[in-house]
Amino acid sequence: MNQSILFPDIQSWDEALQAVVFPAQQSGALIQCVVPLTELSRLSGRVVEDSQQALDTFAELRFDLEESAEALIEDEAFNQYGQIEVVS
Template sequence: MNQSILFPDIQTWDDEHQAILFPAQQAGALIECLITKVSLEQLSGQSIASSQQALDIFAQYRFDLEELAEALIEEEEFNSLGQIEVVN
């Protein structure tokens, strides 16, 4: 893993976008990463009924999601809002 990209143990549910937001830090810059409920359901093979369930499933797959986000950051695959969107 590239130690220049750090992932604090912080994640929040964004009800408006039906996604989990989690930050990354690279060279002092804060990068907002996200995974949608749909992508998390596809990754986990589980149906998500609540925000708490989404956060729990995110925690189970955190390492894999951080690796995917790290690769996207290194490839500079930012969306139009400057975010990294992890998709399955």
């Protein structure tokens, strides 16, 4: 793991985005990472229907999601809003 990218143990549900949002920090810059509900359902192999299920599923998959986010950050794969969308 690249130690220049840190992931604090913080996550929240964004109703407007229908996604779990979590921060990453790289060289002092705060980067917003987003995992859509559909991606959580796909990765977990089950239907994720609400915010609590999304947060629980995120917690289960956290390590893999952080690895994916790290690779996307290193590739500078930001979306039009400056976020990292963790989708495959």
